[in-house]
Amino acid sequence: MKINGVTIEDTFAEAFGMCATRLIITGDTPGWAHAAAASLSGFATSVIACGCEAGIERELSPGETPDGRPGVAVLIFSMSLKDLQKQVRDRVGQCVLTTAGSACFSGLDGDETVKIGGALRYFGDGFQIAKRIGDRRYWRVPVMDGEFICEDRAGTAKAVGGGNLIVIAASRPAALEASERAVAAMRKTRDVILPFPGGMVRSGSKVGSKYKALVASTNDAYCPTLKGQTKTALPPEAAAVLEIVIDGLTPNSVREAMRAGISAACTVGAGGGMLKIDAGNYDGKLGKYRFPLREIMA
Amino acid sequence: MSGLTFRLKAAPPWRLDMSPLTPDRLSGIEARAISKIALLSGNKRIPAGDLFEIAPGDPADIRILDSSDKLDFIGRDMRGGRLTVEGDAGVYCGLNLGGGELIVRGNVGDYAAAGMSGGRFEASGNVGGHFGGALPGDMRGMSGGTAIVHGRSGQRLGDRMRRGTIIVEGDVGAYAASRMIAGTIIALGSAAGSYPGFGMKRGTLILRGEVERELPTFADCGRHDLAFLNLLLLQLRSISSRLDQFAAQPKIVHRRVGDQASGGKGEILAWRE
DSSP states (O other), X not given: OEETTEEEOXXXXXEEEEEEEEEEEEOSSHHHHHHHHHHHTTTOSOHHHHSSEEEEEEEEOGGGSTTSXXXXXXXXXXXXXXHHXXXXXXXXXXXXXXXXXXXXXXXXXXXXXXXXXXXXXXXXXXXXXXXXXXXXXXXXXXXXXXXXXXXXXXXXXXXXXXXXXXXEESSHHHHHHXXXXXXXXXXXXXXXXXXXXXXXXXXXXXXXXXXXTOSEEEOXXXXXXXXXXXXXXXXXXXXXXXXXXXXXXXXXXXXXXXXXXHHHHHTTTGGGTEEEXXXXXXXXXXXXXXXXXXXXXX | OOEEEEEESSOOXXXXXXXXXXXXXXXXXXXXXXXXXEEEETTEEEEHHHHXXXXXXXXXXXXXXXXXXXXXXTXXXXXXXXXXXXXXXXXXXXXXXXXXXXXXXXXXXXXXXXXXXXXXXXXXXXXXXXXXXXXXTOSOOOEEEEEEESSOBOSSTTTTOOEEEEEESSOBOTTTTTTOOSOEEEEOSSEEOSOTTTTOOSOEEEEOSEESSOOTTSEEEEEEEOHHHHHHHXXXXXXXXXXXXXXXXXXXXXXXXXXXXXXXXXXXXXXXX
């Protein structure tokens, strides 16, 4: 299969089950909501060392937020509900509670929940106030610029992590251009985040290492400088590879994002130096979700 | 299927206990059997059919027409469905209301919505004293649900209230939020009776009106623009058109905390121009 002269490899992206929540963070201005959300989703590229994967899903207009202020929706993914609880408590506590004028609400309904205000209320040292409005419970925690408003709990969902695309090009500028176009298109999809810096990762990894202490190491099969030195997965003319990792609330949202990303990356075309779209998998041994590239683009 | 309708033939000479006539209790009962349900009036039991013209219909949607202020305990212990009263209601209306909707298009007597734990209570007219409060001897008043009064309320609004939301669009009587334990009361009228928050433990009383006499046992915490009010008003504006009028106004409130005479941490938020 080729799109605009770009080969779509006959393979599948392999993804695994995760646990996710959506938080809605509001502020006095879109800039302040963004400041809190950026801080909250910082150092959250991979569960390998960050404890969670997080990113900004989209900006919200005042009409879309519970308190009528500008907001940002953030998705946070962890490997278990317990991990998610710890990450949400620590990140909201250190990054949102601390941001001037911020408030934090649940953006997801679900039977299983994680505490947000319910865990952070103790910061109020007895001066905190619980408020139930309708069927939702909020905490008002007194802080130095007024009150931090935080919903008691946030809903969670069983989600999909580790969906991916591998963009292979004949030059670094071409790989970057194609990946940037893909990221821009994928960020318009709801229910997904691209957790790596700029939406893409240049240090794709394989499982294991020659060093016992490491659980993952560089994906040598996709390193263009090792083409002749290792069993490569790259065509001879490949000079640069970038990977786009996708975490989504549902398999469908991941599929939709992948379709948008592949289409956008292929607009660079063979003439622009784009060679191939590939995907990372572990022969189906690691995750329960498979996203076959050619089926997605059919 | 239209609702089950009870039209009062004439105001009864004595007070009438209406507690058997709720959607829950009439569910699955035939029209003929409903007309034989005995209602307590004074020391007599009178069949419902002697007091009301009964039009069969869906018992989940009961309507009481030409009601009188002698009809007590309307909607007592109700857990679901809808009960609409056209006219006035007597005392203890919506006592221990746990779910469903109870709507009175008229005035309501004392102890309405007392002990309410869920559902929605609405009165288009005035309500008496102890609205959403506790019966004498009870430790807790209203513990859930939403109650809205489009008219005025009497004394001791939300006495010993534990949870839930009360909106009174008109003036409120003396001792509003007395002994309040938690919950939210919003009073939108231009005047409030003396000593609101007497014995208040926790909870929030939002007052737009001038208070006749204030308690000296509330600590002045200054004027603030509270973000929580935006959240509250946005969620509640759809159930009160009067609240909706104020929703766009600045939410600067004067916060006073007490009742410190009883170690309370309740708050009265005076929301004035």
